[in-house]
Amino acid sequence: MFANRYGKGIRSILRAGNIDYPLANKRLYTIAVVGFVIAGLLLTQYFITPGKRKILKEIPSMRTENSLTFQNGDGAYTQRLYAKPINYKDESGKWQKIDTSIKTKGSKLQVIKAPYDLYFSSDSKEEVNFKIGKDSVGFALVDIGDSKASVKGSKAVYKNVYMNTDLERIATSTGLKQNYVLRESGHPAYFKETLNTKLNTKLQKDGSIGFYKGDKMVAAAPRPFVKDSKGVIRNASYALQGSTLTTKLPSLKGLKYPIILDPAIEIAYIQQGVDDYYVYNVTYSYGGSSSTTYSVADNLKTRRYVYTDWGSGSGGGAPTTTTYIDTSYLKFNVSSLLSNPYEIASAKLYLKEHPTLNSSSSSTIRIYSLNHSSAAKNLGFTANIYNSVDVTSDVQQDFTEGKSYSSFYTSISSGTVYYAASEYTGTDSDPYLEVTFDSLIAPTMSSLSGAGNGLLVNLQDNALEDDETHFYIDTNTLPTTDDNFPIDTDKAASGQNYNKYFANLLPDTKYYIRSRTHDHTNTSYSNYSSELSAYTLANVPGKPIVNVVDATSTRVTIDKNANSDSTLFAIFNNITNQYVQADGTLGPAPVFRSYTDWGGATGVVNTGLDTLNNTYTYKTKAKNGDGVETGWSSWSANNPGAPIAPTMQTPTSITTSSITWNWTDNSNDEDGFVIEDENNNQIAQVGPNVTSFTESSLSEATDHIRHVHAYNASAQSEESAQVTAATLPTTSFGNLSNPLLTSVKEKSATEIEATIIDNSQDEDDFHFYVDTISGPSELAGSPVDTITKATMGATYKKIIADYTVFATSLSPNTKYYVRSRVHDHTAAAFSAYSNELSATTLARTPAVPIIAIPFSPSRLKIAVDLNDNPPQTEFAIFNVETGKYLQPDGSLDVTTAFETYT
Structure with missing residues (x-):
């Protein structure tokens, strides 16, 4: 059904209309089109490319979506870059080579080693399912004849599915091509298929089909085209009505059979993610009787020029003719080279002309850098083999300037034969850029996990010149603390995997690790590897403490066993075979909570047990921040015969040396x-x-x-x-000991009552100190009594109605602090201060509230009178007629509602 986007460079040639476009014509200006393609099976594990360095082996850990990197025999590296994906990420996140070969299992056919999954059948009538992640697009051809597929490599061929029509389904690196091969006239003028997808299907302005999930395009079907046996291309079209998609043929007049109708479906990000090319604008004049203007093709895969020849006389005489010329445009993502301190040694662009699309068996083309104003590179073509041109200076400049892409194009000039390639003619003519570099390459850390009382990291050495690897580990990101760990001084060890274990780390703690290689000879380091992080394992909890609370409850206290505050624990009741839940009940599923959430040192009370006479046993386990659980602790049992714990009350009768x-x-x-x-x-x-x-x-x-x-x-x-x-201090002056305040309580809105015990024999009176702040020290009262030595130890009460030396009256609903000391008039001496106690005076009864004149039939405005109460005093308003209280929202209810005056 649908097309791979890399054919858009071809099919965009005639965006303006159905213009005959013979790619193999004999005009002076040869038409050139580039379809970017992957290398596929060109590379083996060990090989030597003619005329180049000896390449020993590929380094899988250095793969990117569009590149492969090889270790050379001389210690350098070669990276081969392509203009479209050649690798995909598997479920573990590792790059694997794309394999578009169709696998068969009975009548079922599938492609699963690609950025998408493809499922269909050897039966032509069965539905095709194109799957990207959890989303999919299914389609089945309407009124198709019954045919069994012949499968070879990435192609499945169904013969005679319609009159004079065969069907080809070809898996590419980014999608599925579905070619209708029109063998001779008498074939249908259109082809229909039924779509089956939960995605929103839209016909786009450019004639393509978009499959959307919300605002995100998931898959796309570029505008279809037809190509005849001579390479002439014309645009076809889509019509979408409900779930029926119709692919319509253009006029085929003048075209030579067999003719291929080429729709396809592809991954949308492939189409969108690389469509931001920098297109170089060039104006070209031919002789003076022509004009060349520039226009951007929609897919930005080629560079288009419009050549107009007015004929002799420049404006008169012969009628004008217009020719559309597309030139090659090659763009390679070199961003992976920027991620390490590489030194670019050389770079070559490899091209192989397509025999059908190029008119001469031996020719020369001119290559320019799109990023820099540099002289043209002349590339002499020899038929049927790869030909290379040195682009070292261009790539070196791209690298120095930090460019993410190295881009090239072919020029328009008199006498030039233009390079052309097509994705749809096999995998043996794909253009690629080959860059050779020398460097200490950062290691690849592939995994980090908790083990024992530490962490285990798996690392691959990617460098040839390194003496050792340095590891950096910390509880903060981007660690710099150095832990040297020699890996190997043998350069042949490059590419090997090693394990490094970091022991004696804190349990259940997140650590960050990165590494870099070190060359002692040149005293140089590679860049840091990517950073990994993981939690150490939690310790197995200690044996829990279990005690009876009452007839149906048991208290369980977890033993953290040095685990962190963030460690989570679960508690299991062995007798009931259930887990303690957050609310203390029992349930079938474990509940993991922190030590603090389980009550800390107080523990959690497991409620709802049967009787006091049952013995219950408990065990606990822990879980770290990565969700890895420990084994169970030893179990502990309650004792059903134990008494219930007492409840402590407030201590009394406190003296300098005793407490009750x-x-x-x-x-x-x-x-x-x-x-x-x-x-x-x-x-x-x-x-x-x-x-x-x-x-x-x-x-x-x-x-x-x-x-x-x-x-x-x-x-x-x-x-x-x-x-x-706390016991009281015994500080004294002479024979004066400080008194003991045993209580301070409210008496009225303007009074508090202090109760005091006399601890001295020689005092004349007590002095009381009262204030609204702690530690009052101003004299506030008159003597309580003058007592004789025989009354030592007696208890006295003092009603306090004012405070400070200014005898300020106490205020309602206000907290006051009180302390005291005794005074010996004869010796003019005071004891030390007593202990300090506090009390809050009562609030005054509010005055009659003010009720405003009604301002609506169902509403009244009521103002509270503070009556000298402070603003923080809370008031309730009662409606006598209804017997209800006024609520904060102005409604009435039987519930008392207290609100502050404000």
Whole structure:
């Protein structure tokens, strides 16, 4: 059905109309057309090209889409570049040579070693499926005769599918050609096929067909053409109606049979990605009785000139004649040469003329560089073999200037025979550019993966002159820290693969690695290789900690075993054969979460278990950042006979040397409780049903951390949460010891109440310090009482209604900080400050709200009166008639809604 884009250079010759175009005519100015083609089977693993350096072998790791690179016998390299793809990427991302040969399996035919997949049948009536990734275009010919294919290489031939018509299906590097071979007159004037695709099919302005997925063109069918046995070409056309595509023949008058109608289908990116050529504009005059103008062919594969001859008399006499001339245009992607510090030694352009499209058996053409103003290179042709012209200076200049393409064209001049080639005449006439260079070539790192406690990198040495490879590894991208690893000093080792193992790395940590080769003799380095990154493997988690929480719950705490904070863990309940889920329930699928998300040191509570008398065992595993999982940890079991853990409460009765620790007893079968410090050292042990313990002989002004667990004859409970309390300082002046504030609480909107314990004998009164910021120090109150020494240890209360030396009244709904010290009038001395406590005064009852005059039948405007409350105070508004509260959106609901005044 469809055409390869590299035939567009031929078929674009007659874009303006159906003009007869004999490519093998005898005019002075020979018509030239270039169809860019790949080399295919020209290269073998070991060969010698006549007249050139001895090439030892190809280096697969240096392949690109359009090139092959070879190692030479003298230590240099040769890269052969083509104007279209010769390699494709397989599923692993490696470049493989395109193989368009049709494979047969019974009646099924396929091409799968190309940038596309092609599936069809030896039965002419079966559908053809052209697949690019997950997208495909299917087509079946309408009213086609029954014929079985004869397959050879890349071509399948179906005889007599229509009257006087054979069908050829030819696989190319970029798509499928479907030739209708019209043997003699009496054949159909058009051919129909039914399309089968989910892509959006559009007939383009240039006569081609585009297959779109959204705005992206996935496949294309260039405008078809016909070519007769003499090489005369005329444009054909498409008509698209629904899913029916019709290919229509032009007028065939004057054409010689057999005639080929040549539609095709191709990968769209091939067509779009290389259509940005720089076309060189040249004006040519012939004698003075002609004019040559330049126009750009749509496909930009050739350079077109329009030659007009007015006949003798320049404007009178003989009628004018117009000739369209296309010249060769060759463009090679040399960007891969820019990626290393190469030295270009030589470059040659190889051309082989096509015997049908060129008129003479021996001729000379002139080659120009498109990128530079340089003298023409004369290339003498000998028939049926490749002929070369030296273009070293042009390619060297392209390389120096950083150009991604080296481009050449043939000139228009009197007496010149123009070079022509066609993709559709086989693979033995493809033009190519051959560049020889010397360099230290960067290594190719093909894989990086976690192994053991490190990373394993696979590398291929691409250089001949290197002494060793340097590896660079870091947790940051583009590492520069040098780790020398000698590979081999034998130059013959080039092309071999090596493994380098980096041990003793952090678990589950992403590392970046790159490398370069080093030549000691010249003290030179290659460029860096491409960078690879991977995570090290996670460590197998340690044995989890498992404790009973209550009758139906068990707490599981993961042992990270030095894994990173980003490591993910899964928890498995061996008894139920299920995984702990994020909400603590059990489910059939593993849930991987970080150590922190699983509750960290607190762990996660597995709920919904059957009874307290069941023993449950758990194990855990980890997963690193690349998704590689570890094995399972050892398992741990709960103890169903253990009591439930107590709940710690706020410590009380704090002095300079003692603290009373308090807890809630949550179990009914404990034999007692054990009080421990943060290092699990036992402080005390008390009997059952006891809920407090006073610890004495503590250091002054020191934080003390304690937790409690219950125990019985079977086991101990899990630990309670930890609490912290600090003993008071014993700083004193003379016989004055600082008092102890035991509580500060709100009393009213303008009052707070402080409760204090007297720790001295010689004081006359207490001084209280109150402020809205922590650490108040201004004198704010009068003496609480003058007491005798006999009342030491008594507790007093003080109602505080103002603060600071200015006796400022306390404000409603405001947080105040309080501390105190005692005063000895006789000695004019003060004790140290007490501890600091805080409380917030009550809010004032709001004043009656202001209700504005209704501004609509169903709406009222209500303004809250702060009544001296601060703006952060929250208010609720109640509608007495409806019994509902006003909501933030202005509606009414039974739910109380508090909002700030603002």
